[in-house]
Amino acid sequence: MAKKKTAEERRRRAAEMRAQRLKEERRKKILTISGVSLAAALVLGLLAFAIFMEIRSRNISGVEEYTVGSYAHVDVGQRVDYEQSPPVGGDHWAYWQNCGVYSEALTNEFAVHSLEHGAVWITYEPDLPQDEIDALDSLYSPGDYLVVSPYEGEMDAPIVASSWGRQVTAETADDQDLTRFVQRYERGTDVPEPGASCSGGVAETATEIDAALAEGEQVGGEGMSDESAEDTGGAEGTEESEETGGSEDTEGSEGSENTEDGSTDEE
Template structure:
């Protein structure tokens, strides 16, 4: 068995090469070169370097495919988890704040870190606000009912700011705006909880819509950015998720004198 094997295959070439004789290796190399293009054989390289053709054959035979496959799957899963984590983190970071920031003309008061606007204390009696209409700050313990309520008279800032804290969008318009334009605004509010609407004396634009910490002003009641603003901020702007818009004050006019706390809600 062992005697005919080695003499037929590469080993015979190896013997010739090491023996130092010129002819046999050359003829072998020529044959190999001739066969080369049609099919690769170890003999092609073997003509030049005797030992190398043996090595690749040996490795291919003993490569541990099992562990490699296991390691590959583990790496794949690990990288997949990381990739998903990165993706989820990036995607999750785009919240409603980013959407509002895309609306041209919106003022972001939250990023200004103004203590007078960020204040959330409950205080009785009239309060001073730094913006008109206000977008935040200390407010009355009673909120203005904001179940899509449309008030035809100005309401107290101190109640409305509390509604903003609960996640309501407050639509205000310049007092004296033509009725047909008021009607357009009314359609955006009526029947929609977490919205309220009222005229606002001395407003510098025809319309101002605000949530806690954000405001958008325009002269055009048909401006689609009003709808966009309501769409992107209603409810999600709440400083107290889950807080209600019902059970609020429903009377209009300036704040009731201090000492008569809240509860004007159920009165006429």
């Protein structure tokens, strides 16, 4: 009788263990399925958001596109007659304008070089209301490939945003087409030198550059300060351009043709 009870107890315990094991396996399976489903939902959500943002950024009205022909380096001080105002590309000087916010007009030949690196240049009429200027300045964050400055030449609207080969106009800083243009073309890849630096170049305004040229001073190298723009790389930028700009200046001063991939600068 005792043996029979012992055998039944073993069978009962074995059955309980099997049931517990099956229960644990079901729990693990449910957790695995739930985790996979959650991950899939997250991926799909991110993908949907990316598609939405891409479609939204493409939905920009009024964008003018231009074919940029030559984009060689020319001698510093040699002025370029650009077809567009502000320019959207073309020949330029060997140094680029540091990305950032400026309160005075810039030198076209430096700013165009920044466009070549994938920057967007937002220009506005000097008499634009201060609240509008503040709103434009706020579009820039440190590290962005964005230049914001007043523009003293002719423009088709109070505000113009330019990237390499493209341009859009705006009446006010809150124009959604302006915002989408920046989202779409900032750090542009369809430029001659995508990913090249937007710091370590020049931070001086046009007035400072013109004064330096008039005095026969070196522009883009020693003797130039880096205090004109906000968040543009500071003194480090000047040192970098001194170290890397030598061979570029030589090529630029000879007006050399670009290589097949369009690269003429150190990235």
